[in-house]
Amino acid sequence: MPTITSEQFMEQYKLPIEAASDFHIGGASAEWAASHPKDWGQEDDSIVLPNNGMENGELRGYSSFSGTVSYDYKLLAVCSKSKIRIYDIATKELRQTLDGTGLMQFRPFTPTSDTQKHDEGAGGQSHSPAYMLLSSTSVPRRSRSIEIERPELIFWELDRNGRLLDEEEPIDVSGYASKAIEGIAGELEQKHEWSRDFIDGSTLLEEFGQALEKVAAEHRRLHNTIIPESSIGGPVSRPFSHDGKRLLYNVPRGHVTVVWDVDASTELFRLSGHKDNILWMGFSPDDKHIATVAWDGTMRMHSADDGALEWIADAGGQCWVGAFSNDSKYIAWTCQNGQELWIHQVEDGKKINQIQVKFTDWCRRLAWNSDNKQLALCVGGSAMIWRPFDEDEKSKKSNISQHYELPKDKTFYGFAEIDHVEWADNDRKLVLSITDGTYLVWDSQTNTKEMFKKTTGIHVAWTSSGFFYIPGDNGGTYITLNGDGNVRFWKPSGPTERALRNQEEGSGVQHTHIEEERVTSAQAVMKEGNSAGSRDAWAEKGAELWTAE
Template identity: 25%
Template sequence: MKPYHYTIDQLYRDWRYAVEKDFVTADGKPFPYALGGHLQWGNEDRKLSLSGKPRDACLSGDGKRAAIVVDRRIQVIDTETWETIIILKGHTRPVDGLAFKPNDSNILVSSEGTDADLISRDAEPTIIVWDIDQAKKAPRLEESDLHGISKDVTAVAASKLEGLGLKLKASGQAELETALASEIDRVMAKQGISDNTRICGRLHIGHQPEIFNPSGTQMVYSPGYAPESDDTFSWDVVICSMDDFMPVLTLKGHTDDIKWSGWSPDETFLATVSFDKTIRIWDAVLGHQVHCFERDHYNWAGAFSLDSQHFVATDGQGIIRVYALHAEETLHWEFQAEGPKMWRPSVAWHPNGKLVAIGGKRDAEILLLDIAKKEVVQRRLLSGRDSKIDGEAHPMIPGRFVGVNEIKFVDGGNKLVVWVSGDGSIEVFDLSKEVKWRFARGGTEDGPEAEKWIDENGKVTSEAGSGMLVLEREGKLTLASVDFDGVRLWSVPLTDRRLGALSKGMA
């Protein structure tokens, strides 16, 4: 039989939201939607238009600024007004990672050439350090100026060619104008970062990585080009000072790609999770290896507990392991959920230190685990049963590509927020009030707003997004979905602190 190939593009056209298993209330019923909590595109509070398709985004530690990647540019936005502060130019290839320095919304780092499959050896992988306030003072080349210059240069070129008996047709002039504008923009952008700190290296761009230590005094990255995936090559990790960006420590031992790295909250440890089947815990001050946990499969993600006593990690078979870092017996709990094996690349600790949320890459699985009791508290699974499949594909195939890419506890641990790839939507679960919200990608559910996103063949026309930003301020959560056609803002009320927080109730 001829094999059937199902693509991500097909998934986004076919997918329709359906729940197989949901979070349940104390009396065993599925979480209901909060009042006004079931919305889709067209119902957002506000939509921000960008100069192109966004690829990635991050939020400053104080929540005052957002940085959104649009190809080779970074659009910095004031989250009070949601107006653009500046567009940073200087990268010559698409930006693939970025992060604000903690406690300083003025300093941003970004990288290009991190993905080993995309690196051209004639261009180094580069990390750029941006001082946003300084960049605002520099002269800027506006689009109108750029096109005016390219038009004038084209006119001169056409005149010179005509003197040689060669006529540059209108279509050729238009093509030359476009090419000149692009090249002038590139050259001036490159020249504009001549005073910026630049590092030949790669940011770790896995699922929810931690680029900086909590105090913002140090940064982690991998130096130079990505090596070949081979036991003979060392995939080093560098910790550098944010004062002068000089290396403080070089950590050696990994032999394959680093999928996640991050510091313990007390900054004593750095963890690196790798495809070389090891999880390594390093002394972040002296640089020696404290633990090396060897597994049978690739490793995907990890996270430290808030008290820095435990570390949770997931591997390519979906096995979840919790390590007690200061105990004689370090493996505290090993857990594999029922059902198909899957990657589980998204991890978040609850503020109370007893619960861990895990996001899976199949059927948008969410696991809420009680680490102390070693049991599953909640489990959510989506279903592909309502998806509109053509041809030979099995109706459950779409679910295999629908995964939780981001997961985060907010509102003092009362709420869990997730962004689901494939579905392309944000969901919020209030664990104390036992209700939920959903902000759905256009066309993934029925409703009057869905018609705009459905074509004559019943296929969804909205495309893949790239994630979310979550901001707590002024008594509400602001959720920004980074969609293919812009950024949509949604809001959810925060818990009234007079009612008591879930984290206290579970203490």
């Protein structure tokens, strides 16, 4: 079989509309919502990102996009290359451009009326940030005469309109670069016989400008809180405590997680003990515990008060991700090279369940429903909802109540996958992110599906954290950050008349156990097609985004 690249996959793959295994309620498969599936271009509104890497509909080289939404759903931050752009969601207006890269998160924060009054000065202007955006960057540092890019974290302080509280006056890069060259041009001509035509035709002015812009960006960052030698871990880590007062970050190459006081801008304590890279870290929803999951085969649970080690779970093999239940009673994690899923009690570390499926591919995403009874996950071309506390009377196994599976594609084994799952709209909807850039939304109440389908035949960038549900009137709004450099706004669609009839005739959700053979059918295909070359090439694209500090 010829080797397939990720670029070829993005350009050539055509996602089939019908699933190999679909969502269902009461024995009926999910119906398409009205006017679905939808293609890019059928959105209700959009923002075209500047300098998005696209030219005549084609991507110029490799690039990536990531996004995040503020705690009050008013601001959208989009990162592309070395720039972060802040948009007002309601007006679609660009409010601020920042210097940064990689993954971002807004600090969780809900100002009280007393805080608001205290923060307001003369004329109602706030002297304290209404928003704080955490982002990554990398800065050159010299080590033994070698320039090395070092990761840093930056807190950007924004006002209520999404603009910087303390913004430096921009410099005239082109003007200063021209002055610098003029200052040395005469000497270059006299002493080194550089002609004026040679100087004007060279890249000297361009490279002078690039060097000056790079240093100017570093100077602009000095107005903000910077944490040197730091990164926020993998793309699904939850670095902030739920009250927004503390931050978790990793020390590169140190296998150490630092707990940081955001308001005081100081380190509180460190969590050590792992012997390999820490892939996931997060606070429990009640902010009483901190868990870390690493490639050394262990998960470590600490007290969030002082960092004291509470217990260790040792499963062996590389581990990838964890997820606390919303009541903070349980934690799920993937271990044994991502092929097993375990659940422990947070209080004492007791293992209470394990999914009765042996995955043949990495399970990298977990999402608890707010009912604390359903755990969504994705592995390879499958997405599932596992009910770990419900036991099927016949098999005596915990229920896999839903199983969605992409159709098999021999050409694109290991590329066409579901790489993210999350709950939305008060957790009634499950969102699936497919690696070609398509998003699928399943409504568990109406048993309907909405699909926002990538345009076939174009090469698009890799996108991380690209789907957002914004609550509001008439069902709210979906936002998709797409790899063609567009932010799209979609109104949720209601069920068709046929779906409504099926819903009325049905008797509600029926959780049917799925035998192990059915779930592993897709995994067998993934194992067959996941050659080391194709898997590694594709994985590098995803890893490049969250390690780009």
